[in-house]
Amino acid sequence: MSGGSIAEPTELLDWWRRGEEHLATALGRLTDEEFAAPSLLPGWDRRRLLAHLARNADALVNLLTWARTGTETPMYPSPESRDAGIAEAAGLPPAVLRTELMAATGRLTDAVRAMPADAWSAQVRTAQGRPVPATEVPWMRSREVWVHAVDLDAGVDFVDVPEDVLAAVVDDVFRMWEVRDQAPDLAVFAGDREWGTGSLAVAGTLPDVAGWLTGRTSGAALQADGPLPTLAAWL
Secondary structure, eight states: OOOOOOOOOHHHHHHHHHHHHHHHHHHHTTTTGGGBBBOSSSSHHHHHHHHHHHHHHHHHHHHHHHHHHHHHHOSOOOOOHHHHHHHHHHHHHHHHHHHHHHHHHHHHHHHHHTOOOGGGGGEEEOTTTEEHHHHHHHHHHHHHHHHHHHTTTTTOOOOGOOOOHHHHHHHHHHHHHHHHTTSSSEEETTTTEEEEEOSSSEEEHHHHHHHHHSSSOOTTTTSSOOOOOOOOOOO
């Protein structure tokens, strides 16, 4: 574990808990027969998306176990094992997949409850190899559940996501672009919030901005000084 004490990430844990409830609401609107339909994430049907969410919860349990015990426990043994786990869960009957997602969420909840206060300062690594403090784990799950609840296309949209969470999502998009040196030449405005310092000004509501920057919408509802560029992927 790393030195130095970091307090429990109260706000992030609150976002995560509310996000899990939000996802459960979206899931509850789907019939079993609707699981095979496409999600709003290109190339992903709802069944695969739900399988990903289940396996992601277990992967984050691994990171919290690493933080709590000091024993290195990667999110996934390998990219191939990650893909295989999602494929296996996606092949489950819908009722079983529902149960598996709820069980995985329960395992994550148990792992959060087991975290001593000083364990939140431990350094772990994301699946991409990026070192982060354990305090980032609740955010890693929050962005998954809030955004993928929209992707389920079950009557939940970005307008239903709290503004502070949406702003954090946009922060995350720009941070990921900076890490990969893929930041577009944009200055993006939503109300009194601003991201980027580029030459092309883009403005809109926070839900519309978040939808476009995360690749979920075309940006048709936005105002811009010129044609909207093709954006790099967020995650």
